[in-house]
Amino acid sequence: xxxxxxxxxxxPFAVVAAIWELVAHSGAFPPRLFPPLxxxxxxxxxxxxxxxxxxHAAETVxxxxxxxxxxxxxxxLVGILMGRYRRAEDLLLPLVSIGAPIPGLAxxxxxxxxxxxxxxxSIVLVAFVSMFPVIINSxxxxxxxxxxxxxxxxxxxxxxxxxxxxxxxxxxLPYILTGCRLGLAQAWRILVAVEMLAAVPWGLGxxxxxxxxxxxxxxxxxxxxxxxxxGLALEKFVFQRxxxxxxxxxxxxxx
Amino acid sequence: xxALLSVVIALVVYEVIARAGWFATALVPTLPMVARTLxxxxxxxxxxxxxxxxxxxxxxxxxxxxxxxxxxxxxxARYRPxxxxxxxxxxxxxxxxxxxxxxxxxxxxxxxxxxTILIVFYAASFPMVIxxxxxxRAVNPLWLRAAGSMGARxxxxxxxxxxxxxxxxxxxGLRLAFQRAWIAVVGAEMLAASAFGLGWxxxxxxxxxxxxxxxxxxxxxxxxxxxxxxxxxxxxxxxTVLRWGMVxxxxx
Numbered sequence: 096x097x098x099x100x101x102x103x104x105x106x107p108f109a110v111v112a113a114i115w116e117l118v119a120h121s122g123a124f125p126p127r128l129f130p131p132l133x134x135x136x137x138x139x140x141x142x143x144x145x146x147x148x149x150x151h152a153a154e155t156v157x158x159x160x161x162x163x164x165x166x167x168x169x170x171x172l173v174g175i176l177m178g179r180y181r182r183a184e185d186l187l188l189p190l191v192s193i194g195a196p197i198p199g200l201a202x203x204x205x206x207x208x209x210x211x212x213x214x215x216x217s218i219v220l221v222a223f224v225s226m227f228p229v230i231i232n233s234x235x236x237x238x239x240x241x242x243x244x245x246x247x248x249x250x251x252x253x254x255x256x257x258x259x260x261x262x263x264x265x266x267x268l269p270y271i272l273t274g275c276r277l278g279l280a281q282a283w284r285i286l287v288a289v290e291m292l293a294a295v296p297w298g299l300g301x302x303x304x305x306x307x308x309x310x311x312x313x314x315x316x317x318x319x320x321x322x323x324x325x326g327l328a329l330e331k332f333v334f335q336r337x338x339x340x341x342x343x344x345x346x347x348x349x350x
Numbered sequence: 351x352x353a354l355l356s357v358v359i360a361l362v363v364y365e366v367i368a369r370a371g372w373f374a375t376a377l378v379p380t381l382p383m384v385a386r387t388l389x390x391x392x393x394x395x396x397x398x399x400x401x402x403x404x405x406x407x408x409x410x411x412x413x414x415x416x417x418x419x420x421x422x423x424x425x426x427a428r429y430r431p432x433x434x435x436x437x438x439x440x441x442x443x444x445x446x447x448x449x450x451x452x453x454x455x456x457x458x459x460x461x462x463x464x465x466t467i468l469i470v471f472y473a474a475s476f477p478m479v480i481x482x483x484x485x486x487r488a489v490n491p492l493w494l495r496a497a498g499s500m501g502a503r504x505x506x507x508x509x510x511x512x513x514x515x516x517x518x519x520x521x522x523g524l525r526l527a528f529q530r531a532w533i534a535v536v537g538a539e540m541l542a543a544s545a546f547g548l549g550w551x552x553x554x555x556x557x558x559x560x561x562x563x564x565x566x567x568x569x570x571x572x573x574x575x576x577x578x579x580x581x582x583x584x585x586x587x588x589x590t591v592l593r594w595g596m597v598x599x600x601x602x
Contacts, residue, residue: 193572200549303450307453
């Protein structure tokens with residue numbers, strides 16, 4: 096059962112790989128620009144063994160984690176405040192709705208000017224951009240907590256702190272997690288691009304962009320493969336798991 | 351009214367910071383400076399030129415993504431082998447940010463429009479494929495059977511039942527695709543260094559420390575995004591999905 100589903104999932108990749116090989120070996124394109132798979136694989140292995148690729152990946156993941164941690168902490172806080180207090184909502188909602196639709200990368204040059212090239216600029220940008228979905232979803236989540244739960248808890252004597260801990264937070268959590276998921280995906284997309292622009296010395300985005308100068312298409316494609324693996328891992332292992340342990344277990348989402 | 355108030359407060363705070371002299375004026379220009387720059391760029395037509403170039407790239411990429419996405423999405427929903435072939439590929443390629451392809455596309459297709467449009471295409475096609483596929487599969491089977499028993503076949507079934515039935519998902523997909531495309535085009539213009547375009551203006555302004563040009567272009571990018579998001583997609587939704595009664599039907 097497992098083996099057959101694995102074969103079925105692997106089949107399309109085998110076909111694409113075969114087509115790639117045919118095109119690469121046909122000589123229609125210069126091999127420097129369109130390297131065959133074995134060369135990409137060799138580069139991937141070589142860069143991994145030399146520790147270059149892990150170093151790039153580690154820097155990227157560090158920036159992602161750092162930037163996103165700021166975004167999640169601030170975003171959830173602001174979102175909950177907006178959902179709970181009328182004042183905060185009136186003040187912040189218009190600003191959030193103006194800022195959210197502007198593509199994050201449009202801010203990139205400005206942030207690089209303000210915070211400098213390198214780590215600070217890129218982390219601040221990632222945090223800023225990925226904060227919007229977190230804020231919007233946390234705010235919606237708090238608003239979506241059923242009125243009747245709040246009233247029931249209050250009649251049973253829950254004070255503000257308990258109300259928050261046992262009713263509002265679990266009630267809003269599915270939305271908050273969705274927001275974090277969207278935010279992380281956003282952060283990931285922005286980060287790869289900003290690493291190309293911010294001239295950081297290490298990072299997968301930089302690896303890909305820097306390889307262009309030397310026509311190292313094999314290194315670029317190896318970098319893209321690593322990016323794909325990290326992206327998939329984030330989705331599969333971080334968020335689906337988090338969701339299973341909290342929301343599904345608390346019965347907030349029909350499992 | 352309240353919305354206006356909070357925007358005014360934010361602008362005043364910015365203006366105070368800009369005038370306090372903590373930061374260089376070149377980096378944090380005052381609002382009148384930004385407004386003057388915006389006006390000058392609008393008046394001499396350079397802003398319009400950049401905006402038109404950017405819009406051309408977005409819509410070329412979006413049109414390409416929509417046509418490929420719709421066809422592939424419907425085929426995946428209709429034919430099992432197509433689905434089992436393309437679904438793993440789509441899920442493997444989806445988590446790669448479109449801008450990661452920028453250097454590769456630049457090498458393959460050169461700087462300029464082709465690379466930019468392809469990056470936009472890559473960004474926009476995934477929401478189209480996924481939403482069309484989901485939408486076509488979410489069509490109420492009762493409708494299919496009802497139409498079938500009334501003698502609808504092939505073409506009629508597809509155009510009169512499946513397409514309207516899937517339309518709420520497809521419109522959402524288009525909307526998501528536009529958002530992605532709009533992000534991707536700005537980044538692609540910065541990297542692919544074409545000589546025109548809103549993303550390029552912002553990036554180019556960095557070289558000359560023209561923070562006022564950046565903020566002015568940022569305002570234009572925000573305004574265009576807002577107009578499309580609210581007006582174009584809002585009215586598209588009204589004229590199709592709402593009129594066909596799809597959304598109400600879905601809720602009932």
